Amino acid sequence: MRRLSLLALPALLALVALPLKADLVVFGDGRLLRVASFRLLDADDVVLSLPGGGEMTIPLDLVDRIVDEEYERPLPGDAKDGSRIAGAPDGTLRRSVRAFEEKLPVGSPYSKEISEAAKKYKIDPALIAAVIRAESNFVPSAVSRKGARGLMQLMPATARRLGVARHFDPGENILGGTAYLAELAERYGETAVELILAAYNAGERAVEQFGGVPPYRETRDYVRRVTAAWAASSRRAAGS
Numbered sequence: 546m547r548r549l550s551l552l553a554l555p556a557l558l559a560l561v562a563l564p565l566k567a568d569l570v571v572f573g574d575g576r577l578l579r580v581a582s583f584r585l586l587d588a589d590d591v592v593l594s595l596p597g598g599g600e601m602t603i604p605l606d607l608v609d610r611i612v613d614e615e616y617e618r619p620l621p622g623d624a625k626d627g628s629r630i631a632g633a634p635d636g637t638l639r640r641s642v643r644a645f646e647e648k649l650p651v652g653s654p655y656s657k658e659i660s661e662a663a664k665k666y667k668i669d670p671a672l673i674a675a676v677i678r679a680e681s682n683f684v685p686s687a688v689s690r691k692g693a694r695g696l697m698q699l700m701p702a703t704a705r706r707l708g709v710a711r712h713f714d715p716g717e718n719i720l721g722g723t724a725y726l727a728e729l730a731e732r733y734g735e736t737a738v739e740l741i742l743a744a745y746n747a748g749e750r751a752v753e754q755f756g757g758v759p760p761y762r763e764t765r766d767y768v769r770r771v772t773a774a775w776a777a778s779s780r781r782a783a784g785s
Contacts, residue, residue, distance in 0.1 A: 567596065569614040571748050572607055573702045583611060585692055606701050611691040612747050613763040641735040642726070645669035654683040655696065658716045662723035668730065672738070673723055675774035676745070679767060680722075685715045697722025738775070742768045 570578045582594045591605050653674060663670035680698040681687035693700050695718035704712055709721035733740040743758040746767045751759040758768060
């Protein structure tokens with residue numbers, strides 16, 4: 546089994562057959578590769594199984610993210626512009642991720658680190674907490690099967706770009722993930738929470754390719770879970 550660099554990839558990226566179920570590897574330079582499966586070889590490398598047979602090993606640092614490319618059929622209520630998805634809580638599209646009044650409940654995991662990141666990047670701390678819950682369930686040592694690390698599940702390449710050197714340090718990881726949310730809020734608008742979350746999960750390229758929330762089942766489930774948790778925090782704050 547050979548270890549390949551990114552320079553050897555162009556001939557492999559033009560795959561004509563789209564598998565019924567595949568994984569989509571997004572590289573740091575924006576290029577895409579559909580693979581039949583993948584597995585982490587160690588902390589630094591990932592093995593990609595190609596649809597036509599064979600495997601290749603590449604450094605995990607070259608990978609921006611890996612998305613489960615399983616499509617979800619459009620459901621009644623899906624907006625034509627793709628910015629909202631069926632099942633997402635009503636009104637989340639109009640709520641700004643930057644305008645927050647409620648505080649995290651006393652005793653929330655990593656409330657100090659979340660509050661500091663929220664103030665620095667002007668992102669609702671309740672949204673940060675909802676993302677952390679969906680990503681790692683507040684386990685700072687979490688490593689996904691795709692190689693994402695820490696509380697906000699940053700891929701090594703993303704963490705490096707955001708200046709996160711210690712992936713499992715709660716403060717650094719939360720600052721990095723929140724900085725990324727702030728970048729996406731700047732890009733899509735502070736009230737387009739579905740697009741912000743979809744890009745956090747599947748990448749900006751996928752959002753632009755589909756003109757809204759991608760039809761990937763994983764991404765749509767992720768957006769529903771995070772927006773539901775965020776809306777629930779607002780209801781609790783209003784009730785108190």
